[in-house]
Amino acid sequence: MAALRAFNSAQRTGSDIPEIVCYEKQDDWGGQWNFTWRTGTDVYGEPVHSSMYRNLWSNGPKEALEFAEYTFDEHFGRPISSYPPREVLWDYINGRASSSGVKESVRFAHAVRRVEFDDASQQFTLTIDNLREKTSHVEIFDEVIVATGHFTVPNMPDINGIESFPGEVIHAHEFRGAERFAGQRLLIIGGSYSAEDIGIQSHKMGARQVTMSYRSQPQGFAWPESVEEKPQVCQIDGTIATFADGTAREFDAMILCTGYLHHYPFLPRDLHLNSPNNLYPEGLYRGVTWQQNPKLHYLGAQDQWFTFNMFDAQAWFVRDLILGRIAMPSTNERAASITEWSDRYATVDDDAAAVQFQADYIRDLIEATDYPMFDLDEVVRIFLSWKADKKKNILTYRDQTYTSVMTGTPSLIHHTPWINELDDSRERYLMSQPRADRAQAGDSKPEVIK
Numbered sequence: 001m002a003a004l005r006a007f008n009s010a011q012r013t014g015s016d017i018p019e020i021v022c023y024e025k026q027d028d029w030g031g032q033w034n035f036t037w038r039t040g041t042d043v044y045g046e047p048v049h050s051s052m053y054r055n056l057w058s059n060g061p062k063e064a065l066e067f068a069e070y071t072f073d074e075h076f077g078r079p080i081s082s083y084p085p086r087e088v089l090w091d092y093i094n095g096r097a098s099s100s101g102v103k104e105s106v107r108f109a110h111a112v113r114r115v116e117f118d119d120a121s122q123q124f125t126l127t128i129d130n131l132r133e134k135t136s137h138v139e140i141f142d143e144v145i146v147a148t149g150h151f152t153v154p155n156m157p158d159i160n161g162i163e164s165f166p167g168e169v170i171h172a173h174e175f176r177g178a179e180r181f182a183g184q185r186l187l188i189i190g191g192s193y194s195a196e197d198i199g200i201q202s203h204k205m206g207a208r209q210v211t212m213s214y215r216s217q218p219q220g221f222a223w224p225e226s227v228e229e230k231p232q233v234c235q236i237d238g239t240i241a242t243f244a245d246g247t248a249r250e251f252d253a254m255i256l257c258t259g260y261l262h263h264y265p266f267l268p269r270d271l272h273l274n275s276p277n278n279l280y281p282e283g284l285y286r287g288v289t290w291q292q293n294p295k296l297h298y299l300g301a302q303d304q305w306f307t308f309n310m311f312d313a314q315a316w317f318v319r320d321l322i323l324g325r326i327a328m329p330s331t332n333e334r335a336a337s338i339t340e341w342s343d344r345y346a347t348v349d350d351d352a353a354a355v356q357f358q359a360d361y362i363r364d365l366i367e368a369t370d371y372p373m374f375d376l377d378e379v380v381r382i383f384l385s386w387k388a389d390k391k392k393n394i395l396t397y398r399d400q401t402y403t404s405v406m407t408g409t410p411s412l413i414h415h416t417p418w419i420n421e422l423d424d425s426r427e428r429y430l431m432s433q434p435r436a437d438r439a440q441a442g443d444s445k446p447e448v449i450k
Helices: 002-012 072-076 086-099 193-204 308-323 331-346 351-366 376-392 435-440
Strands: 022-024 106-108 110-118 123-130 135-141 144-146 168-171 185-189 209-213 227-230 233-237 240-243 248-250 253-256 296-298
Touching (some): 002 086, 002 308, 022 110, 072 086, 185 193, 185 248, 209 240, 296 308, 308 351, 331 351, 351 376
Parallel strands (some): 022 106, 144 296, 168 253, 185 253, 209 227
Antiparallel strands (some): 110 123, 123 135, 233 240, 240 248
């Protein structure tokens, strides 16, 4: 969606753009934010892409991800809170893309099966399946942008004895809601954002006990009484898990929050990014262009503090490479740039340095294009304040507010504290006063922003 918007922006300012085709295997756009109840395979028998779940709320302030050229104010016409739920964020990104009319460039329910590059013609041959019509065809392209994300194919660990566990075992990718874990003792394997959010979500929805098992270090939040962290699981014996500190617990269900793999089954190995989830994947010039073949580009392939606006910065840069607005450096010049950024990334030793590294990376891309510059240093401060809020109280950080760096608009305090809000719908979120409170005031009609 960012790539389509970037080319559309250039076209609206008078530039000629090439013919663009976007292949999307889902029936609608939105990537992770395109929620589905399905797990495993979709209606076409394809692996389900989205890892989204009910009652997910943004786990970072919207002020850190806001598009610089399509603000929350512009979309909603009023201030909203700093931590919107999934339906509201999907509405925002969908509104931005829909307003530019780029959906006609998208062929939905089309799965790319194979990408091959011909050295002689310097073109790519793509083999594509039309999933609805059950047909296949081949098309030729000059440039390819891979924008599939990398948080959809689970990284599955080996755990001694896990096959003896009689309860439910799922990966976070298959998690669709915590309601069914009410009253249960839940073991979560993992020590990062998915484990944190699913753990707190499960606590909120009534899990009896939540235990998160970390491999390297604990997250260290002030967890509520029914939530705890333990070191790595050493052994599973039936319902009993034994941890590295020698303690053991009994569990009813298990969720593997063990991360995701870079997985591009449509690409041959010479075009295939193979990287751990880090801030500067090896082999990408400026974090986007494949060094071995600069006609291939990746968007969003790195680990992320920034998200939506980083994807924009990358998309605008790739667009300008393709349009020739930015000259493609030589192989050696690209290699020197990769080395320079990789060496700098090697010095990153804590979260504050990581956020600043990504801010500087985004600044570097924006300075080369006409994407609107915004106060990246203020966004860094927002991220660090967000981390402090979480340390202070993991259950209330979503009730805090920030100010937009794009418009200067302060966010509102949501009408219901997050821990008590069990309805994540857009309608409920945008009520000026929740239904129950209005009923007490003798007015049964909710106020909803259209």
